[in-house]
Amino acid sequence: MLLEMAGVEKAYPGEDGVPVPVLRGLDLTLAAGETLALTGESGSGKSTALNLAAGLDEADAGRIAVEGRDVSAMGERARATLRRERIGLVFQQFNLVPSLDVGANLAFQARLAGREADVAPLAERLGLAAHLSKYPEQLSGGQQQRVAIGRALAARPALILADEPTGNLDEATGAAVMEEMLALVRETGAGLLVVTHSATLAGRMDRRVHLKGGVAT
Numbered sequence: 001m002l003l004e005m006a007g008v009e010k011a012y013p014g015e016d017g018v019p020v021p022v023l024r025g026l027d028l029t030l031a032a033g034e035t036l037a038l039t040g041e042s043g044s045g046k047s048t049a050l051n052l053a054a055g056l057d058e059a060d061a062g063r064i065a066v067e068g069r070d071v072s073a074m075g076e077r078a079r080a081t082l083r084r085e086r087i088g089l090v091f092q093q094f095n096l097v098p099s100l101d102v103g104a105n106l107a108f109q110a111r112l113a114g115r116e117a118d119v120a121p122l123a124e125r126l127g128l129a130a131h132l133s134k135y136p137e138q139l140s141g142g143q144q145q146r147v148a149i150g151r152a153l154a155a156r157p158a159l160i161l162a163d164e165p166t167g168n169l170d171e172a173t174g175a176a177v178m179e180e181m182l183a184l185v186r187e188t189g190a191g192l193l194v195v196t197h198s199a200t201l202a203g204r205m206d207r208r209v210h211l212k213g214g215v216a217t
């Protein structure tokens with residue numbers, strides 16, 4: 001199993017110091033090469049679940065494993081290595097490096113993972129070939145998100161975790177970017193967990209998990 005979350009619990013401290021449970025025993029699995037939409041109302045814990053899967057935060061209880069390796073039992077360093085080498089992250093805010101041009105941004109994640117990125121075909125594939133020496137601020141939102149997607153995929157991760165990747169884009173651009181991401185993900189054979197509010201987008205994935213009351217429904 002590529003990603004396994006079993007009985008995952010997470011609470012945040014409330015205003016009065018009393019923990020407010022967000023996840024109350026979440027079970028979720030993602031097989032290699034599978035695409036999965038994580039949906040749920042605002043505040044249902046979608047981003048929380050994704051951050052736990054990425055090892056960016058720690059669960060209070062339960063098991064989280066990536067490629068069979070127990071993330072919950074790892075220290076911060078091991079989690080960072082796992083993230084760098086096996087996981088690609090795409091966020092709503094594109095998070096590009098402003099001082100690097102498109103080509104360098106595309107190569108960035110792969111470099112961190114100790115791999116040489118094949119930037120040219122990737123740029124071609126994402127319609128960025130003419131923009132390689134531009135800087136992020138010179139790109140449209142859709143172009144910036146294409147760079148962020150290319151950057152995540154250039155490192156050839158086994159698992160892509162995407163949090164509302166088209167949330168900052170208009171509907172038509174968002175749909176186009178999502179189709180490109182899906183096609184690329186399928187070509188590379190990576191598994192994709194995507195947090196989304198969009199039913200249309202969720203419908204494009206192999207499977208859908210709906211979060212309600214802190215559990216998968």
Ligand SMILES: Nc1ncnc2c1ncn2[C@@H]1O[C@H](COP(=O)(O)OP(=O)(O)OP(=O)(O)O)[C@@H](O)[C@H]1O
Binds near residue numbers: 012042044046047
């Ligand atoms: N670091 C934090 N500290 C305290 N509370 C938090 C923290 N992060 C999230 N929460 C709370 O946990 C709940 C779930 O948040 P989360 O961001 O996971 O929901 P979501 O389903 O992704 O929401 P949205 O669709 O609005 O992005 C919310 O009530 C939120 O206020």
